[in-house]
Amino acid sequence: xxxxxxxxxxxxxxxxxxxxxxxxxxxxxxxxxxxxxxxxxxxxxxxxxxxxxxxxxxxxxxxxxxxxxxxxxxxxxxxxxxxxxxxxxxxxxxxxxxxxxxxxxxxxxxxxxxxxxxxxxxxxxxxxxxxxxxxxxxxxxxxxxxxxxxxxxxxxxxxxxxxxxxxxxxxxxxxxxxxxxxxxxxxxxxxxxxxxxxxxxxxxxxxxxxxxxxxxxxxxxxxxxxxxxxxxxxxxxxxxxxxxxxxxxxxxxxxxxxxxxxxxxxxxxxxxxxxxxxxxxxxxxxxxxxxxxxxxxxxxxxxxxxxxxxxx
Numbered sequence: 001x002x003x004x005x006x007x008x009x010x011x012x013x014x015x016x017x018x019x020x021x022x023x024x025x026x027x028x029x030x031x032x033x034x035x036x037x038x039x040x041x042x043x044x045x046x047x048x049x050x051x052x053x054x055x056x057x058x059x060x061x062x063x064x065x066x067x068x069x070x071x072x073x074x075x076x077x078x079x080x081x082x083x084x085x086x087x088x089x090x091x092x093x094x095x096x097x098x099x100x101x102x103x104x105x106x107x108x109x110x111x112x113x114x115x116x117x118x119x120x121x122x123x124x125x126x127x128x129x130x131x132x133x134x135x136x137x138x139x140x141x142x143x144x145x146x147x148x149x150x151x152x153x154x155x156x157x158x159x160x161x162x163x164x165x166x167x168x169x170x171x172x173x174x175x176x177x178x179x180x181x182x183x184x185x186x187x188x189x190x191x192x193x194x195x196x197x198x199x200x201x202x203x204x205x206x207x208x209x210x211x212x213x214x215x216x217x218x219x220x221x222x223x224x225x226x227x228x229x230x231x232x233x234x235x236x237x238x239x240x241x242x243x244x245x246x247x248x249x250x251x252x253x254x255x256x257x258x259x260x261x262x263x264x265x266x267x268x269x270x271x272x273x274x275x276x277x278x279x280x281x282x283x284x285x286x287x288x289x290x291x292x293x294x295x296x297x298x299x300x301x302x303x304x305x306x307x308x309x310x311x312x
Contacts, residue, residue, distance in 0.1 A: 007257060009238035014261025016231030017091045018269050019223050020083060026207045026220050028198070030083035033227070035193035037079065039186040040228030045179040056176035066164060070177070071184025074161025079185070082154040088147025090272040092263035093135055096285050097151035099259060101158035103128055103292045108163060121295035127288030134281025135274070175237075211270035259286050 023033055049056045059067065085094040103124060109115040189195075203221035208214050263282065266272040274282065 005238045009235040010258040011261045012230055012235035012238070014095075014258045014263075015265045016227065016235070017086060017095060017262045018265050019226050019231055021086050021091060021270065022207065022210055023220070023223050023227060024083060024087050025210060026205065026223075027202070028220075029194065030080050030087065031189060031193040032195055032198055033083055033224075034076065034079040035186065035189040035195050036224060037227050037232055038075065038182045038189065041232050042179060042182040042186050044229070044233045045175060045182060049175060049179055053173060053176070056173060056179060059176075059180060067177070067180040068184045070161060070164055071181040072188045073157055074164060075181045076185035076188045078154055078157040078161060080189075081150045081157060085147050085151035085154055088144040089151060090274075091266040091270065092259065092272065092274065092282065093143065094147065094151045094154075095259055095262045096132070096135060096282060097148065098154040098158060099285075099289050100128065100152070100155040101162060102289050104155060104159035105162045106292045106295050108159065118295045120291045124288040124291035124295060127284050127291065131281045131284030131286075131288060135278050135285060209269070211272075213269060259289070 020033065024030060028036075082094065082098055085098070089097075106117055106121050106124075110117045110121065203219060203224065205220045206217045207220045207223070209216045209218065209223075259282070263274070267274075
């Protein structure tokens, strides 16, 4: 059941990337979409906690500042940078770049925290560099430079979420971390997202699902609701359920399958294709990510995996 939960969560997260692209194409800005998603996650997590763990609402003062940093840097900025990235890049490539966070965490843990890591970390670095060079086709410069910058910024903010969050998830439940961080993220974007410029009637605006589903027209509220419930909260809970049944290494490998699902969904739905050479490069990058995930000690990786998927 752990593998079933983990794979289903990865599938939902992978599909969510294409849904996000459809919503962004409808006219909402990345900051506005991020505002709605963080606020929706906060409200749903709050309702669930109200039913199962009301003690999570009593957060010690010493944790408030840390949760605020997690929410603003590790969630609010993460989601908006990734949203900009998938506007400018193919979904699969943006996700590959974002998943470099796993590599960044391992390097930071080794260099700054003096954590013992396995020798495979250096092999993973080589795989990622070679694979990304092939996928990006640097010699042809096919990728939007700003999109690449945004995807790398998303990787950096996700790494911060891992590094700070792994110390917090042991002090409270992962669901409580999701509640507080999404709350601070929603509060942050309440001042900058421009939500007040959004006409509430936009949820009824007919939008095309684009790509191979261009003929399917639905109200904007449908994909927006998917982003909040099926693309954020539900897979977040499924990933937690998987972590309770799998060892750290197995959980990390299952979570990394999101990259594969994202490529497949973007290909079937949006018509985003990679050349055979780029597919080889993507496979090399994914291998490097998995190696980096397994390079850290299990007791630390367990904490990372509790946060390995942000509610987005």
